[in-house]
Amino acid sequence: MAAGAAFDKELEASLFASGGQAYQEVGSLVYRQVTGSCKLTTDEKTGEVRYWMKEISSDGDISTVDVIFPASPFFALFNPELLWLQMLPVMEYALNETAPGYLYTLPWAPHHLGTWPVADIKPAEQENMPRRPTCC
Incomplete structure (x- = not known):
């Protein structure tokens, strides 16, 4: 759980730095959509x-x-x-x-x-x- 939470935090920070809040939210959803299939x-x-x-x-x-x-x-x-x-x-x-x-x-x-x-x-x-x- 800790490794997953750390990855989420790192991913969200990277996405936010690349494009702001909306980019972070969409990117997080995309990550879960692709891996969820x-x-x-x-x-x-x-x-x-x-x-x-x-x-x-x-x-x-x-x-x-x-x-x-x-x-x-x-x-x-x-x-x-x-x-x-x-x-x-x-x-x-x-x-x-x-x-x-x-x-x-x-x-x-x-x-x-x-x-x-x-x-x-x-x-x-x-x-x-x-x-x-x-x-x-």
């Missing part, structure tokens, strides 16, 4: 730790790439390890390390890994993610 887990069999993000604006997808992407600067600033732990499941899925029998061969990045709280989407059920423009 995430869950830290440990696999009971392997001991591997993962950090999952829930998409709260649609149907509750888990580890949605186009939600992780805009949140990534936040995690890079506050805790880069959590960003790494969010990306691991997506990368493992894309590299066919998580779903035996379902090869991910799509020409685009995975959109998400399933619907909260189960990451079990088959590659054929993925939404098409935009490709990088060929012109640039």
Whole structure:
């Protein structure tokens, strides 16, 4: 509790110094909104730790790439390890390390890994993610 209170105090002071009272209030809410949509887990069999993000604006997808992407600067600033732990499941899925029998061969990045709280989407059920423009 003491560590959490100290962090809150430091965060609020930094936000206030950067932009005043309104900035501090909004920044504090943003911090809680972003972290509130995430869950830290440990696999009971392997001991591997993962950090999952829930998409709260649609149907509750888990580890949605186009939600992780805009949140990534936040995690890079506050805790880069959590960003790494969010990306691991997506990368493992894309590299066919998580779903035996379902090869991910799509020409685009995975959109998400399933619907909260189960990451079990088959590659054929993925939404098409935009490709990088060929012109640039």
